[in-house]
Amino acid sequence: MLHYLMKRLAFGVLTIWFIATATFVGMHAVPGDPLMSDKAVSPEIRKHLEQRYGLDKPIMQQYQIYIMNMLKGDFGISFTQQNRRVNDIIAEHFPVSALLGVLAIGYATLGGIMLGAITSLYRNRWPDYLLIVFVVLGISIPSFVFASIGQLMILKVNAWLGFQLLPVAGWGSISHMIVPSLILGLGILAYLTRLMRSSMLEVIHADYIRTARAKGLSSQRIFYRHQLRNAVLPVITVLGPAIAAITTGGFVVELIFAIPGLGRYFVQAVQQLDYTVIMGTTVFYGAFLVLMVTLADLLYGLIDPRIRIQKVA
Amino acid sequence: MLISARLYLQSSLLIPLIISGLTSKAILFIMLYSMMNSEVLAGLAINSAQRSIAIAIADEPPDLSSLTTTDSLSIMILGHVVEGLVGYDAHNQLSPAVAERWQIDDKGATFWLRKSARWSDGKPVTAHDFIFAWQTALAPKTGAAYASILYPIRNAEAINKGKMPVDKLGVVAKDDHTLVVSFEKPTPYFLGLTAFVTYAPIRRDFYMKHANSYGAEAEKILYNGPFVIDEWVHGASLQLKKNPHYWRRAQVKLDTIDIPYITSDPGARYNLFKAGSIAFAGLNAEVLKDALKNRYKIRRFVDGVLFFLEFNHRPNRITANLNLRRAIQAVLDPDVLVNKVIGIPGNIPGKSLFPKWLKGVHQQFRVEYPAKEVERDYDLARHYLAQAKQELGLESIPPLVFLTGDSPNASKEAEYFQRVLKRHLGIDLKIDKQIFKQRLARMKAGSFDIVSAGWGPDFDDPITFGNLFASWNENNHGQYRNSEYDRWVAVAENTIEPQRRMAAMAEMQRILIDEVALVPLYERGTIYLQHERLKGVARRIFGGDPYFGFAYIE
Numbered sequence: 107m108l109h110y111l112m113k114r115l116a117f118g119v120l121t122i123w124f125i126a127t128a129t130f131v132g133m134h135a136v137p138g139d140p141l142m143s144d145k146a147v148s149p150e151i152r153k154h155l156e157q158r159y160g161l162d163k164p165i166m167q168q169y170q171i172y173i174m175n176m177l178k179g180d181f182g183i184s185f186t187q188q189n190r191r192v193n194d195i196i197a198e199h200f201p202v203s204a205l206l207g208v209l210a211i212g213y214a215t216l217g218g219i220m221l222g223a224i225t226s227l228y229r230n231r232w233p234d235y236l237l238i239v240f241v242v243l244g245i246s247i248p249s250f251v252f253a254s255i256g257q258l259m260i261l262k263v264n265a266w267l268g269f270q271l272l273p274v275a276g277w278g279s280i281s282h283m284i285v286p287s288l289i290l291g292l293g294i295l296a297y298l299t300r301l302m303r304s305s306m307l308e309v310i311h312a313d314y315i316r317t318a319r320a321k322g323l324s325s326q327r328i329f330y331r332h333q334l335r336n337a338v339l340p341v342i343t344v345l346g347p348a349i350a351a352i353t354t355g356g357f358v359v360e361l362i363f364a365i366p367g368l369g370r371y372f373v374q375a376v377q378q379l380d381y382t383v384i385m386g387t388t389v390f391y392g393a394f395l396v397l398m399v400t401l402a403d404l405l406y407g408l409i410d411p412r413i414r415i416q417k418v419a
Numbered sequence: 420m421l422i423s424a425r426l427y428l429q430s431s432l433l434i435p436l437i438i439s440g441l442t443s444k445a446i447l448f449i450m451l452y453s454m455m456n457s458e459v460l461a462g463l464a465i466n467s468a469q470r471s472i473a474i475a476i477a478d479e480p481p482d483l484s485s486l487t488t489t490d491s492l493s494i495m496i497l498g499h500v501v502e503g504l505v506g507y508d509a510h511n512q513l514s515p516a517v518a519e520r521w522q523i524d525d526k527g528a529t530f531w532l533r534k535s536a537r538w539s540d541g542k543p544v545t546a547h548d549f550i551f552a553w554q555t556a557l558a559p560k561t562g563a564a565y566a567s568i569l570y571p572i573r574n575a576e577a578i579n580k581g582k583m584p585v586d587k588l589g590v591v592a593k594d595d596h597t598l599v600v601s602f603e604k605p606t607p608y609f610l611g612l613t614a615f616v617t618y619a620p621i622r623r624d625f626y627m628k629h630a631n632s633y634g635a636e637a638e639k640i641l642y643n644g645p646f647v648i649d650e651w652v653h654g655a656s657l658q659l660k661k662n663p664h665y666w667r668r669a670q671v672k673l674d675t676i677d678i679p680y681i682t683s684d685p686g687a688r689y690n691l692f693k694a695g696s697i698a699f700a701g702l703n704a705e706v707l708k709d710a711l712k713n714r715y716k717i718r719r720f721v722d723g724v725l726f727f728l729e730f731n732h733r734p735n736r737i738t739a740n741l742n743l744r745r746a747i748q749a750v751l752d753p754d755v756l757v758n759k760v761i762g763i764p765g766n767i768p769g770k771s772l773f774p775k776w777l778k779g780v781h782q783q784f785r786v787e788y789p790a791k792e793v794e795r796d797y798d799l800a801r802h803y804l805a806q807a808k809q810e811l812g813l814e815s816i817p818p819l820v821f822l823t824g825d826s827p828n829a830s831k832e833a834e835y836f837q838r839v840l841k842r843h844l845g846i847d848l849k850i851d852k853q854i855f856k857q858r859l860a861r862m863k864a865g866s867f868d869i870v871s872a873g874w875g876p877d878f879d880d881p882i883t884f885g886n887l888f889a890s891w892n893e894n895n896h897g898q899y900r901n902s903e904y905d906r907w908v909a910v911a912e913n914t915i916e917p918q919r920r921m922a923a924m925a926e927m928q929r930i931l932i933d934e935v936a937l938v939p940l941y942e943r944g945t946i947y948l949q950h951e952r953l954k955g956v957a958r959r960i961f962g963g964d965p966y967f968g969f970a971y972i973e
Contacts (some may be wrong), residue, residue, distance in 0.1 A: 138857035138940055143488050145564045146863075146893030150580045153452055155562040186483035189635035190653070257690050264694060274694040275687055276680050364475065364682035364691075368656035379856050 114403070118396040125392035126176065126385065126412065130169055133384050140185050140379040159185060159381070172385065181386035186378050192386035195371055200353075200390070202277065203360070204368035207282055207353035210291030217295045219338060222302020223329075229307065237299065246330025250358040252289045257362060262287060275364040286363045290356055294348050296343055305337040312336070339410060346402030350395035423796065426743070452675060464698040464950050467972045472698045472953060474967075475691055477683040480656050484634030485619040486556045487563045491875070491964070497616050498963020499676070500644040504530050504549070504598075504613040507962045509955070509969045513610060513879070517620065517643070518598075525605035525915050527573075527589070530613075532596040537664035538622060539642035546592035548620035554578075554585040555626070556617050565617045568877060571606035599728055607915050608880035614962055615878055645671045645968045672955070672971035689948075698950035699965065704763050710948060719765040721944050723838075723960030724875040725774050725884065728836075728938040731868050732899045733879050738868045742807035745936035747869075748793060749800035749841040751836065757941050760835045761828060765944025772888070772931050773924065774942045777881045778918045784881050788925035797843050799949055802845050818847035822867035823862035825852050829871060832940075836869075862896035870896065879961055881924045882911050888927075888936055899936045 141147075142157050156162040157278045159182075160171060175182060181192035225234045260272050276282050309315065310333065356370035369388065375383035448714045465472050480496045482488040488497060506516035518530040536544040556563045573589025589601035603611070612618060621633075622641055629639040637651035645667070646659040659676040661668065680691060685703045689710070694701035702710055702717065710717060728751075730738040738744060753768035769773060771790035779787040808816065816903045821836060825831045830852070837848040848869075853861060862870055874894075876883040886892055889908045890900045907930070910923040931937060949956060952973045957966040 136857075137860060138854070139863075140856065140862045142859045142863070143489050143564055143854050147562075147564045147894065148567065148580070150559055151562055151564065151566060154559050158562060186481050187479065188484055188487055189632045195653070202655075254686060261690055261694055270694070274690050274696055275682065278679075294958045306652065340661075361682055361684050364680040364687060366652070366681065370654065377854050377856075 114400050118393075118400060122389060122393050122397050123173075126168075126173065126389050129385055129388045130172065130397075133379075133381060134165060136379065138379050140381050159183075176385075176389065178180040181389075182382040184383050186375075186383070187380075192382050196368065196386060196390050199366055199368040199371060202365060203353045203356055203369055206283060206287050206290060206356060206365065206367060207349060209287035211294060211349050211352055212291075213288070214291035214295040214298060214348075215341070217291075218298025219302050219334075220293070221304055223334060223337075225299065225303040226306035226310065227329075232333040241296040241299050244292050245300070248358075249289060249293060250362065252292055253286075253359050254331040256285045256289050275362070277365050278365075282353060282363075282365075282376065286359050286365060290359050292351060294352060297348075298344070301340055301344065302323070302337060305340050306333060309333050309337045335409070339406065342402055342405055342409065346398040346400075347395065350391065350398045353391075353394070446951075447955070463912070464692075465952055465972050467952070469675065470673055470972065471677055471781055472673060472950075472967070472970070472972070473677040473679060473696060474699045475677055475680035475682065475688045475697045476657075477681070477688075479681055480657075480939050482634060483640055483648075485616045485621065486552065486561060486633075487565075488616060488634075489564045494616050495963040496648070496657070496874040497619070498644075498966055499646045499968060500642045500662075501616070501619040502536075502644045503615070503619045504532075505610060506614055507959055507966075509957055509959075510956065511959045511961075513614060516614075518613075521610070523609060525602070527599065527601040528609055529593075529600070530598040532598065533666060534596060535666040536643065538625075539647045539664055541660055541664050542622075543595070544620055546593040546598040547595070548622045549598055549618070549624070550588070550590050550592060550907055551623045552619060553590060554588055555621065557588065558585050558950050563617065565615070565624075565877075566618050568615055571604070571609055571612065573601045573603045575603065601727065603959070604913050605915050607883060607912075607920060608878060609919070611961075616963075620926065622746065646676065651696050655679075656681070671968060674966060676967055692798060692948055697802055698953045699947065699956065700947060701947045702763075704761075707763065707946065715948050717764070718945065718947050718949055719944055720958040721765065721767060721774075721776060721942055722875075722958075722964065723774065723776065724873055724943040725769060725772065725821060726871070726873045726940045726943060727769060727772070728940060729870045729872040729897045730864055730935070730937065731870070732897045732936070733865050736865075736868060737811065738819070740807050740811055741871055741934060742803045742810060746800045746803035746844055747809060747840065747846075748935050748938050749796050750839050751938055752795045752839075756832065756835060760831055760939070763944070763946060766948050767942040767944060769939030769941045771928050771939055772884050772886070772937060773881050777884070778879070779921045779924075781882075784921060784924065787921060788866045788928060790928055793932065800843060804846075804953075816844075818849045819868040820851055820866070821848045822851045822853065822858060822861055822870040824858060827853050832871065832955050856913035865896070865898065871940075872896070872937075876960060881921070883906070885911055885924055887930060897936075899928060901934065901936075904930050 141152065141159070141161070147155070160168055163171070179193070181196070183416070184190045184192055184195065187195070219235055223235045228234045257274060260274050264272070265271050272281055272285060315328060315332055318332050353368070356367055357373045359365070360367040360369045371383055372387045372391070375387060463473050476492060478492055480493040481490055483492050483497060485497055485501050488494060495774045501515045504516060504518040504521070505513050505801060508514040512553055517532050517536045519533040521528060521530045530547060534542065534543065538544055553569055553572065554562055554913060555894055556566050557569055559581045566579045570579070574583055574587045575589070577583040578585055578588055589603070591599050593599055597621070620643065626633055632639055634640055635641050637648040640648065642648070642662055645662055645665050648657060649660040650656070650658040657678040659678070661671050661674045665671065680688070680697065682688060683714045685701060686706055688700045689702065689706040691697045693713070734741050757768045770792070771785065773784055773790070775783065775785050777784040780788070789819045802814070808814070823833050833850045833852070837850060840846040840848050851861070851867065861867055862872070874884065874887060886908050888895055888904060890905050904927060907923045907926045911920045911927070914920050914923070953970060954973050955970045957969055958964055959966055
């Protein structure tokens with residue numbers, strides 16, 4: 107186990123290094139100039155700005171300095187937000203995205219497992235068809251559509267009630283989180299439902315289910331102990347990347363509901379060529395993704411002992 | 420936001436989800452809570468008892484240090500919390516601020532500061548605070564993009580270029596409340612410059628305490644304006660409170676300007692306005708229809724920005740040919756662009772580099788010196804085109820590269836230009852859409868034939884537009900070069916007499932139109948909604964817009 111963990115850790119570090127390097131190269135390959143603003147500056151001022159952000163040095167040296175600072179946990183100062191440290195940006199805004207993401211993924215996972223199980227139980231009957239329609243919609247409609255509609259719904263519901271049931275946008279209390287997290291989790295919910303459905307249908311024909319039936323176990327017990335537990339494995343696999351994706355993919359929802367998450371900085375930094383913020387957020391999310399995938403793998407082993415043994419061997 | 424009717428129907432799926440997301444207990448609790456606080460919750464946009472309003476902004480203000488800031492959003496916030504020597508009154512005229520009175524001639528200026536002007540910690544604002552701010556903005560290591568706006572002060576340019584120490588700046592404090600400025604050369608528009616944010620005072624001891632983080636947090640800024648930033652949660656909210664030490668505090672009618680929402684989505688801001696959560700919201704074409712349907716009062720404001728087509732005048736470029744430019748101008752119609760293509764009310768078709776609102780000697784500049792009308796004439800255009808082909812020795816004109824932005828509006832405009840040039844001149848336009856910084860980089864490198872450009876004025880004088888086409892201007896991306904034009908710019912910049920200056924400006928206007936240095940497209944108009952009980956909001960071209968310093972709740 108320890109050996110396995112060490113190996114995973116080594117691969118994780120290598121992956122993050124690769125992400126950092128690829129981002130650095132890609133970022134510098136994009137045409138455009140991070141120090142350019144609508145007000146043209148004189149060459150002298152420009153020289154000083156380049157010095158401040160270390161852009162006056164050769165690119166290999168910039169890379170070296172960057173990686174060294176990153177190892178020390180320092181992502182530098184933002185190009186576009188005067189005097190603001192990238193570390194502070196991540197520390198202040200990631201918890202917001204994470205909270206929203208955890209709420210979204212929490213209900214999406216529970217809901218997905220539940221709905222997936224229901225569809226498989228009612229296969230080819232109307233609850234199955236209804237949910238499948240919902241799943242297709244949930245997967246194919248982008249979140250900005252749901253977000254706009256969700257906001258309009260809040261407006262309409264509030265107007266109909268005559269008082270403010272839920273705030274239209276903003277951040278600060280639990281009532282601000284309800285609709286955005288519902289919308290954020292919708293895609294994952296739909297995806298997990300589909301995944302769970304096919305996985306349940308696969309398991310239903312397995313030998314051990316037939317054995318269980320032959321033993322005379324109640325169908326409830328078969329469903330919970332044997333079917334669900336075995337069918338949930340693929341869900342765990344996608345959960346790791348999904349958590350990472352949902353905390354990064356919240357940009358549109360954050361925008362429409364005026365939520366101060368990290369997603370906005372992540373996207374805007376690329377548009378504004380804010381080198382340090384691009385590097386900081388990408389490396390941070392990369393590390394987060396690696397962590398989540400590793401955790402999912404460990405969890406996998408806990409749920410299914412066979413996998414644990416195989417990996418050690 | 421594109422929402423089709425079909426999708427809207429499907430959304431009814433969401434209602435049970437929203438409801439099921441709450442337990443019945445929670446619903447009950449929220450209902451009771453909301454009823455108890457219904458006045459507070461429904462009246463967030465304005466609150467007359469607490470004299471507070473709520474607004475939304477599009478982005479986190481990127482730079483709240485008055486020394487280095489350049490963007491309009493930061494300048495809007497700073498316009499409420501810092502104050503320079505002069506400011507703008509409710510009618511957008513220059514008026515006394517920290518300076519009580521002044522005297523300006525062609526050698527320099529003297530400002531007498533009011534003794535009642537205070538920093539937000541209660542200490543007096545002195546002449547030394549202005550000297551410190553100006554010296555710091557000019558110090559090359561500060562890297563202030565707007566340092567050049569201080570160049571009329573003696574030695575400022577040399578200091579900014581690192582050729583002189585900062586203490587050689589031509590400004591002295593005769594005493595704590597008398598500031599004496601000497602000019603590099605006569606500067607007739609100097610008073611207007613001192614209202615610009617880079618000229619705002621900064622106190623040395625406070626700045627030194629936060630040298631590398633000044634402006635990064637609410638408590639790392641010292642205020643001397645009508646408001647202070649009481650709270651700033653990055654990316655989430657700002658709260659401005661009335662400054663108890665402000666010298667004109669009796670005239671400030673609002674106690675709080677709450678900014679609890681930061682979102683660049685105009686649809687979301689409009690929804691917040693509809694919900695009664697904010698008192699002020701800009702509109703775009705997408706939400707305009709709904710706003711009209713709701714019978715909101717739609718207000719208009721011309722924000723001073725001019726949009727135009729800038730040609731690449733570099734000698735190796737085909738657009739350096741005058742007749743080709745004339746042909747292109749003769750087929751483009753700003754009226755059609757404004758009314759049919761953009762379609763949002765409020766924009767004014769462009770006729771000159773100098774917008775309509777600029778002041779001349781006694782009245783508007785364009786009233787005193789009307790711009791020559793350009794005829795839209797397709798036959799004439801084809802005649803110019805034939806001449807251009809002959810001069811260039813070309814059978815046909817190769818496709819032209821049109822550099823533009825990535826907004827939906829930019830695409831609509833580009834398609835209009837493409838269609839018109841193809842239909843009437845047979846010229847192909849290759850559209851090169853780029854995000855802002857890449858577009859700027861391409862403009863600077865000269866990799867375009869025509870670029871869609873915009874210019875917002877920095878101070879209240881026609882020269883802020885006029886010197887844009889001076890050969891030495893860094894923002895002259897098309898590299899238009901004309902020595903006669905440069906001479907007139909010099910006259911307008913360094914003559915005191917208004918009559919001569921405006922005559923020079925008129926010559927500049929004539930040259931630009933005769934030479935088709937640019938094709939003016941439109942003066943930008945914005946449309947917006949304002950809470951019906953909120954009055955006295957100043958919309959202004961300079962000093963930060965919108966301005967709530969004179970606003971009150973009826």
